[in-house]
Amino acid sequence: MITGDRLAASTAAGSRARGNTVDLEGIVHRYGGLKAVDDVSLNIEAGEIAALLGPSGCGKTTLLRVIAGFVRQSAGRVLVDGRSIDDLPANRRNVGIVFQNYALFPHMTVAENVAYGLAARGIGRAARAPLVDRFLDVVQLKALKDRLPKQISGGQQQRVALARALAVEPSVLLLDEPFSALDKGLRLDMQIEIKRLQRQFGLTAILVTHDQEEAMSVADRIAVMHKGRVEQYDTPSAVYDRPATPFVNSFIGTTNLLPGRVIGREGGSALIELDAGAVLAVPVEASIAHGMRVQVSARPEHLELHATAAPDRLPVQVGLVVPLGPTAVLDLRMRDGAGIKLSDRRTDSLPAVGAALHCGFRADARPSVFPLATN
């Protein structure tokens, strides 16, 4: 039995990366006049988790449904291991999917749910039973195998949905907001669990989410989507540290956007005079030209406070100090009254509210600069 051998191989310690590559080439999907997915191309390496991250309505689910074969794209190709699967119906694609509401079959027990895909492939009862047991073991649910879905908790239902999808050994695992129905503690557990299983089976997985922390912690690479397009596809740290567009910059993490003007340009860096009263030298893209109005993005953790003034520091007044666990967030007022956020490791020497100080970039900070739309 092929399935049994593959399972044995994949559960053996250290086996990994038998997953498949997934390539999307110029996928477009229209609903009537609306372009829900607009020319998306992504390459997902074997054994990687890619996250589709973006605000509601940006086309994440639609893209997933195209890959699963539930809708036919208007244009573009889906390749698994280099072969097009566009002409295969959903039931021949071997793509596993876990829905947000888990979509367990309500009239079947946990074990029957897990066995479903195997039975649909014509694997006999006797051959199924040990496989079902193994996968129930993998998600630690053997004790509940005879319960109905409505008799188990949300987190347990999700494990069943996972086991059901994994049992047929899909070439790709699709997860559509799988954690959003779980409370926070359980969510973290399940994120770790999914990552563990994905590693264990060497699966290629695509995770849809609109929660950037979730994407950061689970995914190897993140595709940030906006209005049907992928604005950036990169590792979590690159997306965070070097956002490609203002949208990515403001969608990932929190940031302060400081308007200013380029007053000097030399090599790869520019001299920028901020409206709030400081002059910075920052590395910039070639598209940033002399005299341009720009926006400098300053992450709260890239800023620090000084007692003394300097040309590259903004004069500020401390407005509010909010201790948040190990860090403290400071709300500062700039000269023009606009607010700016700064986060700092919590020490005993937090500045007093109302103190007049000077705010500058940390030495290791690399602020992003985007052209400001002129009006």
Place this chain on the structure above:
Amino acid sequence: MGRRMSVADISYVLAIGGLATVALTILVGPVVIVLLTSFGDSQSLKFPPPGLTTKWYEALFDASQSRQIHRAAGNTLWVAGCATAGAILFGTLAALGLARSRSRLARIADTAFMSPLVLPGLAFGLAALMYFTFLGLRPSLELIMLGHAVVIVPFVLRTASASLSQLDPALLESSASLGASWLYTLRRVTLPIIAPGIVAGGFLAFIASMDNVPVSLFLAGPRSDMLPIRLWGMMESTLDVRVAAVSGIMVASVLGLMLIMERLVGLTRRMRD
């Protein structure tokens, strides 16, 4: 903390309560009267009965005295059973075919299948008789079955469609992504989940066939006596108390069946959908 009821509240409660009482009296009253009459020891249908007896039920179950009633009852049950089976098959297929289709043709077909529910039964009976005669078919039990099946399909179609519309499409998509064919999904997911709806519709359809008069009236041949028509004939000629006894048995069995259905498939919930 008791809240003072305003005049409007009180009149509302009175109006609703009054209406409910009237409705219940009109509904339950006749049933009670028929039941009491069927145990009465007068020679003809009479209320209130002078004394109580079970002799009419004994006469009803006696094969030599009530042969014709037995035959009519047998015909009625047989027709209702076959017509219901046909309606379940056709209604379920139609519901599956029409589900989630928004095409004009589907809307028109849906309306056509539902039309027997609003079409006057007499008109349909007459039309069916003329149509079958035109086709060269003689009135018979089989024609009654066919006629009944058409008239009771809407019950199954409605409840099956309601169940289908509540079926989570993600279940079907999950099934497909797990490798199941369309047919396998139908057998293991769709049908088991909508089965209670189909059973509820089938029950209503069965009852509707049992007491259908107009279609039977037009399509009945000399050898296809149906129970409601025979009862009517007995009423007209003799005021036979066995009519009340038959009614009593029908009321009792329908009530019993309804209780079972309510337990099994939540009948009233499905009728509201």
